[in-house]
Amino acid sequence: MxxxxxxxxxxxxxxxxxxxxxxxxxxxxxxxxxxxxxxxxxxxxxxxxxxxxxxxxxxxxxxxxxxxxxxxxxxxxxxxxxxxxxxxxxxxxxxxxxxxxxxxxxxxxxxxxxxxxxxxxxxxxxxxxxxxxxxxxxxxxxxxxxxxxxxxxxxxxxxxxxxxxxxxxxxxxxxxxxxxDEECRPRFVEMIRRELADKIHLMSEATRQRYETNPLRILDSKAEEDQPFIENLPSTIELLNTECRxxxxxxxxxxxxxxxxxxxxxxxxxxxxxxxxxxxxxxxxxxxxxxxxxxxxxxxxxxxxxxxxxxxxxxxxxxxxxxxxxxxLPETTAGPGRPDLFIVHLGAAAFEKGLLLAREARTAGIACAIDFEKRSPKSALRLANKLKARFALILGENELESGQWTLRSMADSSQETIPASDWLASILAAIGSVRNAE
RNA sequence: GCGGGUGUAGCUCAGUCGGUUAGAGCGCUUGGUUGUGGCCCAAGAGGUCGUGGGUUCGAGCCCCAUCACUCGCCCCA
Missing domain, CATH: 3.30.930.10 (Bira Bifunctional Protein; Domain 2)
Incomplete structure (x- = not known):
């Protein structure tokens, strides 16, 4: 792997x-x-x-x-x-x-x-x-x-x-x-070198190295053995020139x-x-x-x-x-991705119809999920539930024949019949009212 | 660059003194009668026990090596 x-x-x-x-x-x-x-x-x-x-x-x-x-x-x-x-x-x-x-x-x-x-x-x-x-x-x-x-x-x-x-x-x-600034730095370096000259051999290896290359960095050494020496150094703030101070x-x-x-x-x-x-x-x-x-x-x-x-x-x-x-961060923020609508399709014709409906719904601004498996209604609704979909649009043979589709609220299991001719408006209204309540 | 810790199922982990077919929970799939989710119940799938060697009649367990991950030093955000 x-x-x-x-x-x-x-x-x-x-x-x-x-x-x-x-x-x-x-x-x-x-x-x-x-x-x-x-x-x-x-x-x-x-x-x-x-x-x-x-x-x-x-x-x-x-x-x-x-x-x-x-x-x-x-x-x-x-x-x-x-x-x-x-x-x-x-x-x-x-x-x-x-x-x-x-x-x-x-x-x-x-x-x-x-x-x-x-x-x-x-x-x-x-x-x-x-x-x-x-x-x-x-x-x-x-x-x-x-x-x-x-x-x-x-x-x-x-x-x-x-x-x-x-x-x-x-x-x-x-x-x-x-x-x-460039005027204060040499003073810092001079002070550090002067103060530590007779103690540097007792300090950590990294510090001894920096004594030569970059004495300023000695100040924030975390080495245990350096601490007593560093704490006793005069404050660099005292050495700032007037402007910097x-x-x-x-x-x-x-x-x-x-x-x-x-x-x-x-x-x-x-x-x-x-x-x-x-x-x-x-x-x-x-x-x-x-x-x-x-x-x-x-x-x-x-x-x-x-x-x-x-x-x-x-x-x-x-x-x-x-x-x-x-x-x-104090809490984990749950991400978005919760679908407004999950399309349950029963049968090949319903699947084909569902694919087109998903496109229309998404174009209308609805977060719409549809899956590509042949599923039983039970399995499809289980999936809708897992995805935390707000509504399930159930499309089966009955619905296709009658032109009356079934819209199920996942929150309270209530179902209503919506006319195919006006389905988007019905769903948008339902989603709108649920979102306001949430 | 230098130390310490941990590697068992997708995830979190258990695994007795070395003993026979390696487990649990969660997750996943399916089912619990006609086209209806959550809770519950049941069944199922899923493992070269990180890898390679060694010891042993026998190794997930002991030893060595190695790799990966992880925590710390250093340094930085």
């Missing part, structure tokens, strides 16, 4: 799965709610290719990041035409592609504030565990333009918290920090004025190199979530566009892990 590739999965209709966190309808629901929310906040949808030139992520996300250094699905395209074979990569995240599109289409010429959102699969070649897959789905958004007003950050976070509330997701915590404090003030609760997490450093100033994440404490409990994360990236060859552009963005959001 050929199965899905390792650490990927099928999202299925509820009928075919007993895992609510893989119900395709739950994903659809989150997407629908998110789209409506994006619309209210003035975001427009963008769809970028599922693969990009490898260089985009190498430059945008950063060569030293785990994502780029060991988690990308990358291949060399075969040459041909006038192209040499070029290195392509399944997108591991969607911010760099959106910024690429912003630059490529010179969006700044149309508007000085561009707000875009995306929904789609992302790919990382990771090990896989609860809430982590090699193909996973993100809903994300980017605000691009000349302005880095802290209210932009706060407004996006406000939208996210509203979205979680709308979805009924509670038991979460918003964590926020500032990683400063004012910005951070303003973001916090804007959140407070909206009644949004958050925790300042001085050790929150995100694993993508492009972040500047604000970084944040929301974690879930739900039992349904595994150890990977970050539902969403994001931040400001005021240098990314330039890194990718565009004009100086301020940026703020975030991504929600759809797979994890769905795990955190």
């Amino acid at each position: 050929i199965q899905v590739p390792q650490y990927t999965r099928d999202l299925l209709p509820a009928d075919f799965s007993n895992d609510p966190s893989a119900f395709v309808h739950a994903f659809q629901r989150v997407e629908t709610v998110a789209r409506a929310s994006f619309h209210r906040y003035g975001f427009q949808e963008i769809r970028t290719p599922i693969f990009e030139r490898t260089e985009l992520f190498a430059r945008g996300v950063g060569l030293e990041t785990d994502i780029v250094s060991k988690e990308m699905f990358t291949w060399l395209d075969r040459g041909g035409d006038d192209h040499e074979g070029e290195s392509l990569t399944l997108r591991p995240e969607n911010t760099a592609p959106v910024v690429r599109a912003y630059i490529q289409h010179q969006m700044w010429t149309k508007s000085d504030l561009v707000k875009l959102f995306y929904i789609g699969p992302q790919f990382r070649r990771e090990r896989g565990q609860r809430g982590r897959f090699r193909q996973f789905f993100q809903v994300g958004a980017e605000v691009l333009g000349s302005n880095d007003h802290p209210a932009i950050d706060a407004e996006a976070i406000e939208m996210l918290m509203g979205l979680l509330a709308e979805l009924g997701i509670g038991d979460t915590e918003l964590r926020i920090n500032s990683v400063g 004012d910005h951070f404090e303003a973001v916090c003030r804007y959140l407070e004025s909206r009644g949004i609760r958050f925790r300042i997490e001085p050790r929150l450093v995100r694993g993508l190199d492009y972040y500047t100033k604000t970084v944040f994440e929301v974690v879930s404490f739900s039992d349904a979530i595994g150890a990977q409990n970050a539902l969403l994360g994001g931040g400001r990236y005021d240098k990314l566009a330039e890194t990718l060859g565009g004009p100086p552009t301020k940026g703020f963005g975030f991504a929600l892990g759809l797979d994890r959001i769905v795990m955190a």
Whole structure:
């Protein structure tokens, strides 16, 4: 048997799965709610290719990041035409592609504030565990333009918290920090190197490695043996320059004025190199979530566009892990697919008639089911019942001869006779009244 | 890349000290009298016990290997 590739999965209709966190309808629901929310906040949808030139992520996300250094699905395209074979990569995240599109289409010429959102699969070649897959789905958004007003950050976070509330997701915590800009970074690095110089040999191997390559990342080390040292480090917030500090404090003030609760997490450093100033994440404490409990994360990236060859552009963005959001949903939403009408056909002539009636019903907007087996009335009604059909239209020889058809209500077993000449109107009326009552 | 756990029917699982024909519930099909669902009752279909080797008179059960899945580390959403 050929199965899905390792650490990927099928999202299925509820009928075919007993895992609510893989119900395709739950994903659809989150997407629908998110789209409506994006619309209210003035975001427009963008769809970028599922693969990009490898260089985009190498430059945008950063060569030293785990994502780029060991988690990308990358291949060399075969040459041909006038192209040499070029290195392509399944997108591991969607911010760099959106910024690429912003630059490529010179969006700044149309508007000085561009707000875009995306929904789609992302790919990382990771090990896989609860809430982590090699193909996973993100809903994300980017605000691009000349302005880095802290209210932009706060407004996006406000939208996210509203979205979680709308979805009924509670038991979460918003964590926020500032990683400063190119002026603050060297101070962080210098401070970390200075403070840890005589202790680094006692710390974890990963941390010793980062001491050389990326000292900032030491801050969010989870290694047990590192904790005492990290906790004693001075707060990086103290080292922010005036501009970054004012910005951070303003973001916090804007959140407070909206009644949004958050925790300042001085050790929150995100694993993508492009972040500047604000970084944040929301974690879930739900039992349904595994150890990977970050539902969403994001931040400001005021240098990314330039890194990718565009004009100086301020940026703020975030991504929600759809797979994890769905795990955190309070209840499993039953999907649609309940037929209004099931056609019971008895005999070959009735079957032929039924096929045409199904077409007419569907054209009239009725969810109509008909099956292709010869069935006894008992078996056909069993099936209608299993499908939770609201009504069964019974077509047998009697009905065909008399032109008086039988419409059975599955809810209360009552039956009425409807004239063939006016059957659609009769059924529409019946369905309408039942739907109102439901 | 590194650890732990689990593999028996479509699904969830039981299977005693290693013993003869491997079970249950759910689901599926059919039937319980003429053309009428749900509840109930009955019958039926469905298994190379993940795979390969080994130990043994005898392996679903013990041992080894392997594969798959799963949870965690790392990292991230």
